[in-house]
Amino acid sequence: MKLDHSLSLFSFIYLVILPLISAQACQRTCGKLPINYPFGTGPFCGDPRFQQYVSCNQDKLTLTTQTGRYPVTKIDYANQAIYISDPSMSTCACTQPSKGFGLDWDAPFSFHDDNVFTLLDCSTTASPIFRSNNFDGNNSPTVPLCDRQGTPICSFLYSCTAISMLNLPISTCCVYTPVDLGPSFELDLQKLKCSSYSGFYSFSGQEANPENGQYGITLKYKFNVFNNYPSLCANCEMSNGACGYAEVYNAFVCNCPSGLNTTTDCYFGVSWNDGKRLLPWHRGTLILSLVWFVFRMIL
Numbered sequence: 001m002k003l004d005h006s007l008s009l010f011s012f013i014y015l016v017i018l019p020l021i022s023a024q025a026c027q028r029t030c031g032k033l034p035i036n037y038p039f040g041t042g043p044f045c046g047d048p049r050f051q052q053y054v055s056c057n058q059d060k061l062t063l064t065t066q067t068g069r070y071p072v073t074k075i076d077y078a079n080q081a082i083y084i085s086d087p088s089m090s091t092c093a094c095t096q097p098s099k100g101f102g103l104d105w106d107a108p109f110s111f112h113d114d115n116v117f118t119l120l121d122c123s124t125t126a127s128p129i130f131r132s133n134n135f136d137g138n139n140s141p142t143v144p145l146c147d148r149q150g151t152p153i154c155s156f157l158y159s160c161t162a163i164s165m166l167n168l169p170i171s172t173c174c175v176y177t178p179v180d181l182g183p184s185f186e187l188d189l190q191k192l193k194c195s196s197y198s199g200f201y202s203f204s205g206q207e208a209n210p211e212n213g214q215y216g217i218t219l220k221y222k223f224n225v226f227n228n229y230p231s232l233c234a235n236c237e238m239s240n241g242a243c244g245y246a247e248v249y250n251a252f253v254c255n256c257p258s259g260l261n262t263t264t265d266c267y268f269g270v271s272w273n274d275g276k277r278l279l280p281w282h283r284g285t286l287i288l289s290l291v292w293f294v295f296r297m298i299l
């Protein structure tokens with residue numbers, strides 16, 4: 001009897017719960033990261049503007065830009081910021097050559113004010129960042145690109161074992177602060193004639209103490225020009241759906257846990273395209289299994 005019960009429970013889970021879970025095309029998590037609008041885990045999930053840049057592969061959320069692929073380590077939905085790491089970045093423990101980091105000009109991201117980029121091992125004679133010390137051809141002063149207030153960060157990095165072994169003069173370090181870190185901003189180390197870089201965020205006002213910073217890059221994003229969360233999507237997510245879009249006109253789609261797509265939410269959704277075919281099957285299995293389960297319990 002006992003075995004029968006656990007067997008039917010097992011079949012219930014296997015036949016009903018599992019197909020329901022695996023049927024949702026747009027996942028609501030990627031690894032441990034919760035995925036909400038505007039992000040999505042695959043094609044036609046989330047917002048079409050973000051989908052081509054952020055996607056989930058083998059439980060890892062990745063940002064792709066012209067300079068490479070970067071693991072997303074955290075998403076701060078309340079403050080509309082994503083945190084990424086760059087495997088080519090130098091840290092206190094490891095210094096390595098890097099080409100730098102850049103966003104695509106049309107990417108829906110911009111740099112967060114919290115970012116502090118430190119350029120390492122720059123050519124003091126050839127790097128354009130140091131030319132601000134001179135006057136250019138027109139005899140007008142150029143804007144300084146290295147922040148002198150950032151010296152403690154340079155001292156910190158250059159005293160780390162990995163970097164101190166290279167015996168570089170501190171004058172080859174630059175805490176890079178161009179005026180505008182907009183979407184087209186690019187940390188092109190080849191152009192800047194530096195061999196590597198470090199990125200920190202969240203010093204929380206204690207830049208003099210670089211140990212308080214975390215390695216990585218923070219990017220901001222906006223939902224749209226008015227930066228409001230689409231209410232259709234909010235309702236969809238509230239009903240355990242994941243927001244997506246249709247191939248045609250990028251129309252809003254709510255991808256429900258059952259695998260159904262609706263144009264509203266997963267409570268009273270109107271079935272959409274293939275949904276009509278999926279619905280009776282799932283419902284049929286559910287009812288059959290329930291009947292069987294109850295029947296077994298009574299016996």
Ligand SMILES: *[C@@H]1O[C@H](CO)[C@@H](O)[C@H](O)[C@H]1NC(C)=O
Pocket residue numbers: 025026043044045244245246253255259260261272273274275278
């Ligand atoms: C539902 O929408 C998602 C994402 O938009 C898509 O991948 C999936 O194929 C759709 N499923 C059906 C049954 O139409």
